[in-house]
Amino acid sequence: MTKVDAILSRANAASGTVPVQSTSLINVTWDASPDLEQFLAFITAYTKGRFPASLAERVTLASTELLDNAVRYGSLARDFTYRLEVDGARVLVSVQNSTVRARIDMLTGQLRRLEASPEQVYSSEMERSLVPSGGRRSMLGLARIRHEAEMKIDIDVDGAEVTVRACCPR
Numbered sequence: 001m002t003k004v005d006a007i008l009s010r011a012n013a014a015s016g017t018v019p020v021q022s023t024s025l026i027n028v029t030w031d032a033s034p035d036l037e038q039f040l041a042f043i044t045a046y047t048k049g050r051f052p053a054s055l056a057e058r059v060t061l062a063s064t065e066l067l068d069n070a071v072r073y074g075s076l077a078r079d080f081t082y083r084l085e086v087d088g089a090r091v092l093v094s095v096q097n098s099t100v101r102a103r104i105d106m107l108t109g110q111l112r113r114l115e116a117s118p119e120q121v122y123s124s125e126m127e128r129s130l131v132p133s134g135g136r137r138s139m140l141g142l143a144r145i146r147h148e149a150e151m152k153i154d155i156d157v158d159g160a161e162v163t164v165r166a167c168c169p170r
Contacts, residue, residue, distance in 0.1 A: 025050070026084040036067055043084070051091070055170065058149040059084065059093055062166040065141035066095040069164070073107075074099045089170050093151075096163040104157055107164070110139045111153060114146045122147035 026046070028039075043063045047056035063082070070080050080097035113121050122143040129140045145151050151166040 023087060024083060024085050026082065028083075029079050029081040031079050036071065039082075040064055040067065047084075051170075055091065055168075058151060058168055059091060061149045062093040062145045062151055065145050066093060066164055066166065069141055070095045070097040073103045074162075075160070086170065087167075090167050091170050092165055092167040094163055094165040096161060098160045099162055100160065104160075104162055106139075107142075107155060107162065108157075110142055111155060114142060114153065118143070118146045 026043075040060070040063065044056075044060050047059045050056070051059065063084070067082060074080055074097035080095060083092070083094045083096075085092045085094075110121075121139075125140040125143040142153060145166050146153055149166070149168065151168040153164065153166050155165070156163040
């Protein structure tokens with residue numbers, strides 16, 4: 001078994017899910033805080049083997065930022081789910097987790113700002129991330145997905161459950 005297979009097997013054992021080699025390429029749910037470094041190494045290897053280099057980099061960046069946000073801003077009181085899908089001519093990365101209303105409001109506000117002016121938000125968040133903020137965190141991750149990876153971002157909210165999706169052409 002290769003290292004990548006071992007990582008996927010551990011993730012599947014923890015979640016009880018198995019990736020499907022069709023539209024849904026990877027679908028993993030954690031009931032506790034995952035070893036993100038190890039899982040992201042798997043995502044990097046998997047996407048490099050499946051997609052052209054530039055698309056693999058975009059998917060890896062989106063995966064990294066969305067999972068980091070889920071751990072930082074989510075409640076971790078409930079499961080969270082990572083999905084990588086190919087839907088026709090699009091690739092979709094999504095993370096679902098639970099959080100509090102104030103963080104959902106902050107997320108929707110940031111996404112409205114990004115849609116209105118992606119480059120300006122990216123620049124301002126990049127600057128903000130370089131300055132000590134006294135505990136206030138930048139929203140650079142979403143701006144990186146939108147600007148650097150050139151992926152569209154949308155969200156679904158169902159009570160305290162939030163699904164953030166990033167998608168781009170294949």
